[in-house]
Amino acid sequence: MPTPHYGQPRYRVIAAQLRNRIESGAIPPGTPMPTENALTVEFRASRGTIRRAIAVLREDGLIGTQHGRGSHTNAMPNPKQTTLNVEEKRGVSANAELASLFGVEIGTALIESQSVTREDSRVIKVARIYRLQDAEV
Amino acid sequence: MPTPHYGQPRYRVIAAQLRNRIESGAIPPGTPMPTENALTVEFRASRGTIRRAIAVLREDGLIGTQHGRGSHTNAMPNPKQTTLNVEEKRGVSANAELASLFGVEIGTALIESQSVTREDSRVIKVARIYRLQDAEV
DNA sequence: AGAAATTTGTCCGTATGTATC
């Protein structure tokens, strides 16, 4: 068979279909994936191509694979929806503690960038990062 | 030829040797890597094995590859050495601002975890992450 | 501009090694 890969290569097309099955819930979290052999039959693709497709899903964290056992869908790390952040920058003066850490005088100008993480609109984490003003992003 | 991969598979051994060449400066940043064909000759390995070794280096960010052109070593993003962190946790009381963000009363106990990033022993970044006490890690 | 050569990308088939059941 020739090897024309118009647009998307086969392994990506197969990966997309498998991804669909997982994200749609057809293969629930924690359940085993079909074996490589079964997939070669279903998609009429060589084992190498199937393995590449599986590798894509593994890199994306959708499945895990164990030697001799097989692949299984992962329990999604974020079943709760909308864990997003917003960021905000402002200038602050170094207090005694920060001044000591940075090795500068008290009152030196710092940049504080704050990001807030929410889980279902509830704030669960606030991160503040302090840098000297001269630092390149 | 048989395919015994005692300990490390061939593609990892080859990747390690190439990595050495890059990190030692034998192949300076920004210069082209040997072609896949040249590497198959040098290491007496199949092209597939060579390609896997190259993929390892690419995933590690040491090289870049372009279709039809070849691979080239990357300019290291951090020529400065020792960008490391230390972490430290302590309990704090929510001030007005944090209390407002978390939607709790002023004075509520929070956990502050602080990490300090240094570049050549100089502090360049201080990050503070605040969470509620009930949060799971 | 166009053809040829070079180089990486995809795919197949097969064989063997290694871990698990």
Added chain:
DNA sequence: AGATACATACGGACAAATTTC
């Protein structure tokens, strides 16, 4: 021990992007 399933490796073929002539 045997069967099953994933891991590594080889060789060959063709596709696609780039460079060279």
